[in-house]
Amino acid sequence: DDSSDDSSDDSSDGSSNDSSDGSSNDSSDDNFGNNELYLDKRVKRMLVQKNKMKNEKKAKGKDDKKKKMKRKGQNEVERKKKREDDERKKEDERKKGRRKEEERRKKKKDERKKIGEEKDKRRKKEDKEKKTKVKNEGKMRVRNESETKEMRKKIKKRKGERNRKKKKDGNKRNTKEESEKK
Structure with a gap:
């Protein structure tokens, strides 16, 4: 019994362990190891990629910063x-304005000068x-004065002549009257 039990246990346990657990454990252990390696590689790759992206992002950020x-x-x-x-431009406009202002002033000055000269x-x-x-007028006055003097002289002369004539006539009349009386 013991031996049979042992053998049966062994066979059952062994077979079960060998067939199901042993083979599955061996393969799962191998797979797990492989998976671990695979995962490690994958994680490493991901980490590397992540770092790469991080670095790129950093670099991009730096570049962006630099660009900015x-x-x-x-x-x-x-x-x-x-x-x-x-x-x-403002200075040029100011200069233009100043130039225009100066030209305008100069024009006004010239016009005033022209008007002044005229x-x-x-x-x-x-x-x-x-x-x-x-x-x-002075000449005329002098001429007029001389003419008036002459005119006065002439008038005087005429008057004198007239008076003399009158006197003569009067004398003649008087003499006639006297002679008639006589």
Whole structure:
């Protein structure tokens, strides 16, 4: 019994262990080992890929940061350029405005000068005319005075002649009357 039990136990246990557990355990152990290796490789690969992605992300982040900084710098440079261009344009406009203002002032000044010169010419002409008029009036006055003197003389002369005539006539009349009386 014992031997048979042992043998049966052995055979049953052995066979069962050998056939089911042993073979399955051996293969599962091998598979598990393989799986472990496989998983290790897979995990390693995943980790490597993860690290790679992380590094790429980091690098990308750095690149993005660099690009961003570069862009920021470029934007800053562009803004600065734009500001300078705007300031230059404003300055040019101011200069143009100043130039136009100066031209306008110069024009006004020239016009005023021209008007002043014309006024001076007119004034000089008028002064000259006045002088000539005064001169002519003076001449006329002198002429008139001399003429009036002459006229007075003539008038006096005429008056005197008339008076003398009258006297003579009167005398004649008187003499006639006297002679008639006699």
